[in-house]
Amino acid sequence: MTNPPPLHAEDRPEYERLLAEALRDGTVLTALRAPGALTADQLRIRALRDADTIAAAAATEYRHYTELRDSLRSTPPPAEGAEPTAPGLLSQLRSANGGAGLFPVLTVLTPILAWAAALVLLLLGYTLRAADPGLTLARSLLTAGWVALAAGVAAMTVGIVGLVLTALRDGTAAPAGTDPELAAELADARREWRAALRDHGLLPYLHAGLPAVPVPRPDFTSPGYTSPAFSSPGADGLTDPEGRTPRPAAFTGPDFTGPGYTPPGFTGPDDVT
Numbered sequence: 001m002t003n004p005p006p007l008h009a010e011d012r013p014e015y016e017r018l019l020a021e022a023l024r025d026g027t028v029l030t031a032l033r034a035p036g037a038l039t040a041d042q043l044r045i046r047a048l049r050d051a052d053t054i055a056a057a058a059a060t061e062y063r064h065y066t067e068l069r070d071s072l073r074s075t076p077p078p079a080e081g082a083e084p085t086a087p088g089l090l091s092q093l094r095s096a097n098g099g100a101g102l103f104p105v106l107t108v109l110t111p112i113l114a115w116a117a118a119l120v121l122l123l124l125g126y127t128l129r130a131a132d133p134g135l136t137l138a139r140s141l142l143t144a145g146w147v148a149l150a151a152g153v154a155a156m157t158v159g160i161v162g163l164v165l166t167a168l169r170d171g172t173a174a175p176a177g178t179d180p181e182l183a184a185e186l187a188d189a190r191r192e193w194r195a196a197l198r199d200h201g202l203l204p205y206l207h208a209g210l211p212a213v214p215v216p217r218p219d220f221t222s223p224g225y226t227s228p229a230f231s232s233p234g235a236d237g238l239t240d241p242e243g244r245t246p247r248p249a250a251f252t253g254p255d256f257t258g259p260g261y262t263p264p265g266f267t268g269p270d271d272v273t
Contacts, residue, residue: 004052004063007062008066012051015197016048018194019047020044023206025206027203028206028207031211032210034210034211038209043209043210047202047206050205054201056201057196057197057204058193058197060196061189061192061193062193065186065189065192069189072182106155107162111152111155111159113152114151114155115148115149117148118145118147118148118149118152121144121148122145122146124145126138129142
């Protein structure tokens with residue numbers, strides 16, 4: 001079995017971004033609130049120290065990603081034209097937009113032309129105003145100069161924002177001139193490596209350094225309450241020989257007999273002696 005490839009220096013920032021996402025995971029945040037748990041900074045320091053060990057959990061995906069990236073970088077560029085060794089702003093816009101279109105050319109040239117026009121107009125305006133303060137032409141030249149200066153600043157701002165957005169969008173793109181299918185394969189390999197590193201490397205490592213959080217189970221019984229025990233007739237085993245439950249006996253009142261009274265032995269005056 002081959003050793004896992006070490007994490008390249010250019011992939012360290014990506015590893016740190018994935019680590020920050022893993023530290024914000026719900027299960028990790030719950031475990032961090034447990035008594036005696038490490039802090040998020042302590043976990044982050046440990047994870048950065050053990051970066052190569054953690055990255056080894058996604059070694060297969062990382063090897064595929066780096067090999068594909070290296071093969072694309074080693075592909076010679078197309079021979080249609082050569083870019084300058086130190087490309088300037090216009091060259092960056094051309095490479096970002098796939099050619100020197102109208103918009104990138106205007107984005108670069110507008111600030112230069114606007115500032116040049118503003119410089120000329122302001123110099124003429126201030127010179128004429130110094131010669132004749134009440135001259136209308138001087139005020140018009142000064143107004144036009146300040147407007148040109150503001151237009152140049154706005155155009156430069158648009159160009160800078162466009163470059164920043166292009167750099168963020170194409171920061172992980174394949175080199176220019178590569179096959180679109182190979183570039184899409186590289187993007188898929190990068191996504192697979194990121195997912196494997198997060199799910200099989202970072203999250204298990206963070207959970208191993210934190211106390212286990214028990215999952216609460218729902219309790220459907222109310223405290224202090226038990227249902228009464230119900231029994232059907234015949235549950236006590238009192239059945240007749242045929243297996244039928246006997247009906248309760250008919251109610252009979254108590255056997256009451258009146259007291260026996262006998263008259264006294266008195267028969268009349270003749271019996272007196």
